[in-house]
Amino acid sequence: NVMREALRNLRILGLVEVTQGRPPRIRGISTEASVTALSTLLARCEGNLEQMMEARTPLEVQAVTLLARTTPPPDLTKAALANREMNESSDYRVWSHADQAFHRCLAKATGNQVLATVLETLVGLTF
Numbered sequence: 058n059v060m061r062e063a064l065r066n067l068r069i070l071g072l073v074e075v076t077q078g079r080p081p082r083i084r085g086i087s088t089e090a091s092v093t094a095l096s097t098l099l100a101r102c103e104g105n106l107e108q109m110m111e112a113r114t115p116l117e118v119q120a121v122t123l124l125a126r127t128t129p130p131p132d133l134t135k136a137a138l139a140n141r142e143m144n145e146s147s148d149y150r151v152w153s154h155a156d157q158a159f160h161r162c163l164a165k166a167t168g169n170q171v172l173a174t175v176l177e178t179l180v181g182l183t184f
Contacts, residue, residue: 059145064081065094067081067156069094070094070097071084071087071088071089071090071093071094072090072094073127088170088174091174092174092177092178093176095174095178096178096181096182099178099179099182100182107182109179109182109183110183112179113176113179113180113183116172116176116179117160117163117176118171119172120163120166120167120172120176121163123168123169123172124163124166124167127167127168131166131167131168132166133162133163133166135158135162136158136159136162136163136166139155139156139158139159139161139162140155140159142155142158143155143156143159153184156184157180157181157184160176160180161173161176161177161180164177164180
């Protein structure tokens, strides 16, 4: 029963492929499986929202640092629009969606896929 449950959890995370009549196979590394595993790990940790934000902040600072070094600068039109929406909104739901969009745009603009993936995961969990 323990092994069956463990294999089921690994299959849900996208890490193992289970086919009836065949032994389980480890799946190749994929971004989706990694994000799912990281999301599950962070969601199950004992941390609170304040700690999640503390973990997010240095990553966002690193994203801005990388963006400042790029020549020519990336197109941040979507980030600017999301920032304007945050400033003009009095509805918390609208503001939080705009905040998510803003941080996702910055992370993607860095071109650093690992940074973008980790920030995406943290941004998603904080909301």
